[in-house]
Amino acid sequence: MTNALPVTLDDVHDAAARLKGVAHRTPVLRSRTLDALVGAEVFVKCENFQRVGAFKFRGAYNAVSRLTPGQLARGIAAYSSGNHAQAVALAARELGSTAVIVMPEDAPRSKMEATAGYGAEIVTYDRYTGDRVAIGEALAAERGLTLIPPYEHPHIIAGQGTAALELIEDVEDLDALVVAVGGGGLIAGSATAAKGLLPRIRVIGVEPEAGDDTRRSLAAGERVSVPIPRTIADGLAAEIPGELTFSVNRRLVDEIVLAGEDDIRAAMRFAFERMKIVIEPSGATSLAALLSARVPDLPRRVGLIISGGNIDTRRFTELCGP
Numbered sequence: 001m002t003n004a005l006p007v008t009l010d011d012v013h014d015a016a017a018r019l020k021g022v023a024h025r026t027p028v029l030r031s032r033t034l035d036a037l038v039g040a041e042v043f044v045k046c047e048n049f050q051r052v053g054a055f056k057f058r059g060a061y062n063a064v065s066r067l068t069p070g071q072l073a074r075g076i077a078a079y080s081s082g083n084h085a086q087a088v089a090l091a092a093r094e095l096g097s098t099a100v101i102v103m104p105e106d107a108p109r110s111k112m113e114a115t116a117g118y119g120a121e122i123v124t125y126d127r128y129t130g131d132r133v134a135i136g137e138a139l140a141a142e143r144g145l146t147l148i149p150p151y152e153h154p155h156i157i158a159g160q161g162t163a164a165l166e167l168i169e170d171v172e173d174l175d176a177l178v179v180a181v182g183g184g185g186l187i188a189g190s191a192t193a194a195k196g197l198l199p200r201i202r203v204i205g206v207e208p209e210a211g212d213d214t215r216r217s218l219a220a221g222e223r224v225s226v227p228i229p230r231t232i233a234d235g236l237a238a239e240i241p242g243e244l245t246f247s248v249n250r251r252l253v254d255e256i257v258l259a260g261e262d263d264i265r266a267a268m269r270f271a272f273e274r275m276k277i278v279i280e281p282s283g284a285t286s287l288a289a290l291l292s293a294r295v296p297d298l299p300r301r302v303g304l305i306i307s308g309g310n311i312d313t314r315r316f317t318e319l320c321g322p
Contacts, residue, residue: 005251006154006244009196012161012189015062019162022094023058026050026163028170033274038290040302043174045167048279048309052086052114054235055163055186055307056150060087062159063148064095072097077145079103079136081127081234082111083282083308084150089118100145102136108234110312127237128228151185152242161189167303168197175299180285180307181205181214181256182236184245190305191252202299205249205256206289208233208264214241214249215256232261232319235282235308257295259288267291269320271306280311281319 029044047055064076072095078088079102092099099120103112104127116122125135133149140147151157163186164177177194179187191203207215211229217240225240241249259267264281267288271279279287283306289295290304311319 054083056087059156059159063155089120151183164190188248
């Protein structure tokens with residue numbers, strides 16, 4: 001295995017310069033109630049306030065903005081359960097291109113409508129029987145499009161890392177960083193930024209109990225596949241870590257903890273009732289790990305990334321209502 005990582009702190013800084021004035025610099029919130037419940041000072045980076053309602057815009061814009069004029073003219077393809085779909089669709093529109101997005105037919109309706117609203121064409125598939133990577137690659141080849149994957153791309157990883165970069169710039173010293181894990185792009189970029197700036201920081205990933213592919217993979221020292229997860233955290237429903245993201249995470253992520261479905265619902269309710277923010281199940285997973293005491297020996301100053309807030313009223317009420 002080569003000693004060089006595919007993404008560096010310089011790449012994250014470069015992405016930050018490219019995103020300046022385009023992506024939102026999202027707020028860092030505090031809650032005394034949260035601090036008291038978990039026994040630490042918690043600094044919450046709210047990517048639910050990012051453009052398209054999730055951190056995914058950072059990586060998508062960083063990647064799409066680097067395409068050649070010819071590639072932009074031919075168009076872009078992507079596959080996603082929702083947030084990357086919206087991010088690529090908006091980035092394509094901002095940069096004068098077009099996008100075709102492969103989405104599971106059971107993706108949240110609000111995410112599909114938002115993706116279409118940004119001007120993308122949507123192609124659906126069955127997530128439990130279809131192979132979205134194969135479908136996306138075939139579509140891109142057939143139409144001559146440039147494929148932008150949701151996490152298996154160095155520019156995507158570097159862009160996602162700008163969320164942690166901003167958090168550390170705003171808060172400075174942190175003892176730990178807690179990040180949700182799906183395909184691994186957010187935590188790979190976040191770990192690159194965090195360890196580059198604060199070498200002793202503890203990077204903790206959180207997966208839903210139904211989809212612990214990264215936890216198993218880190219324990220095994222190689223990528224391990226799990227059955228396609230059935231979880232309310234649809235954005236984290238990965239069956240195997242990305243090859244590129246795992247090459248980063250196996251070296252920079254210190255541990256993975258799990259959050260149960262009820263823990264995720266409780267975190268969504270807490271965020272709504274006590275912090276006055278709306279977050280989707282995937283976005284609530286990192287918070288759920290703290291509130292349910294899944295992180296052992298929690299240090300004093302903890303950074304937490306809320307990855308997204310894309311959920312409609314009906315679904316929020318269904319999950320969090322009485």
